[in-house]
Amino acid sequence: MRLTVRGRLTLVYGGLFLAFGMVMLGVTYVLVSQQVPGKAVVRGATGITLDSGVAGPQPAPEVFFQQVVRDTREDALSALLTQGGIALLVVGAVAIALGWLVAGRMLQPLHQITETARRIAEAPAADRGLHERIALTGPDDEIKQLADTFDLMLTRLDRSFDGQRRFIANASHELRTPLTLNRTLLEVALQQESASAEVRQLGTTLLAINDRHGRLIDGLLMLARSERELTERSYVDLADIASHVSTDDIKAELGEAATVGDPVLLERLVQNLVENGVRHNLPDGGWVRVVTYARNGLATLEVSNTGPIVPRYEVETLFEPFRRLGNDRLAGPGVGLGLSIVRAVARAHGGEVHAVPRDEGGLVVTVALPAAQPWP
Structure with missing residues (x-):
């Protein structure tokens, strides 16, 4: 020790x-x-007698x-x-x-x-809690200089993260306008009777690309929003949300899993997990299962599916923005922000997300959030 x-x-x-x-x-x-x-000098010892009661010879x-x-x-x-x-x-x-x-x-x-x-x-998100300061008082010694330096570092980090969030939000809002305009122009062009088959094919492709960019912007906005402090908290049952977003071909075992948080963000969390499980499922003979339950003070959501084998060393990278299995950039129908939003929303609610690859292929993604206190 x-x-x-x-x-x-x-x-x-x-x-x-x-x-x-x-x-x-x-x-x-x-x-x-x-x-x-160690010794004394004795002079004139005459007249001094020793104890006469001691038998035997007497010392000088x-x-x-x-x-x-x-x-x-x-x-x-x-x-x-x-x-x-x-x-x-x-x-x-x-x-x-x-x-x-x-x-x-x-x-x-x-x-x-x-x-x-x-x-x-220990804050739920990397930038959460950066507004705190030590504000150490006392003499200007080495410890106070350390505390002041730490406060200065927190101030700069707080400004950096805040500027990053504002940039994402502002850029996403600014990009909505040209995308909306492009979509309107394409739809008008496709409705014209004089448009040839090639023009219609091109317009349809451009609309699909435009929709993909729109989903990307919505994802960036949702990610920026989920990394802020929660402004709305209400009673939410993950089982109700999972029942709403699940389809008939999804295996659902839904028990009560109540928590407290932002209903919009929690709905997006569940929806992203379910859609991610369906998107990366096997095309034939695959399955997706959604389970909710409350245990040990946690409201838990589990989404598992079949799919390609996922190496364990690549699991963590799946939660990074614009990443997918085996590729640095997303090239499929999604925009690469689904699991990133899931993790950001979970941490904003004081929870955590874990993913475990199945040996047969696919993933088991578990979201654990603080359970809501029972009503008195």
């Missing part, structure tokens, strides 16, 4: 204190031992006093080491406790930075 920064700082503080304390105790011991004499007075001096010196030095060691341990324990408190106090700004970064990282 690795120690935290607070624990390591406390050990450093305590270790340094005990090390310097031991050095000081050793220096004090040496100095005291030099000052306390000078020898007796030298022994007393040596014993006193050893007792003093021993008491110095013992009492000093005990005092060092007690004060060291207090110093370690104070070091723990001081380290926690010093690391409090870092905890604030970490909590802000964690909230931003």
